[in-house]
Amino acid sequence: MNDAELDKKLKAARGPALDADYLEDFSRQVLGDLRRTQPRSEPTQTAWWPGLAWGAVTAVCVAMAFGIGLWHGRKQAEGDVLASTKVIQETLAMFPNQVRAIVHDERGVNVVLSDKPDVPVSTPIYVRICNGQSCASVVTFSGQDVKIAGQNVTVLANASGGVILEGNQFAWSSTDQGPAPGHLKIEARLL
DSSP states (O other): OOOOHHHHHHHHHHOOOOOHHHHHHHHHHHHHHHHHHHOOOOOOGGGGHHHHHHHHHHHHHHHHHHHHHHHHOOOOOOOGGGGOOOHHHHHHHHHTTTTEEEETTTEEEEEOOOOOSSSOOOOEEEEEETTTTEEEEEEOOOOOOEEETEEEEEEEEEETTTTEEEEEEEEESSSSOOSSSTTEEEEEEEE
């Protein structure tokens, strides 16, 4: 059946025959039902107050969360990049058995690589040396020679989990409670 045939059938069809009494009763019944229903009451003056309060509380919470996140991000940016184990793990994964040291100093972060993958797998060692206001940190492995804060240093791990630094003119141990040589401040630990 096409559109023209359908249109012709619909025009030929007649609607149901309704009595005039039924149509009057129907309209009276609908009007009566409409009059019986209570009109919607207007919202009271205090109905908007809880919504406004919740909106204000939500806005304050969002602002506080944003401020704390911003403050936390700045604090992390000010800190030592090498204190993050994620940075270290990702760098070691990119250059397996080739990373001799990861150095963070005034020039930025530098990775010292071996020519071949001959660096033995061992526990990484974190060392931070400050000479006055100038600080540098390094992540390396036991037995590696690195230059940090203007000092040539051999980094060693001892059997008790301590760290030993041997420089040209000094030796320092994390297990010994003695002060660092000269004006240096040294922090070292196994990661």
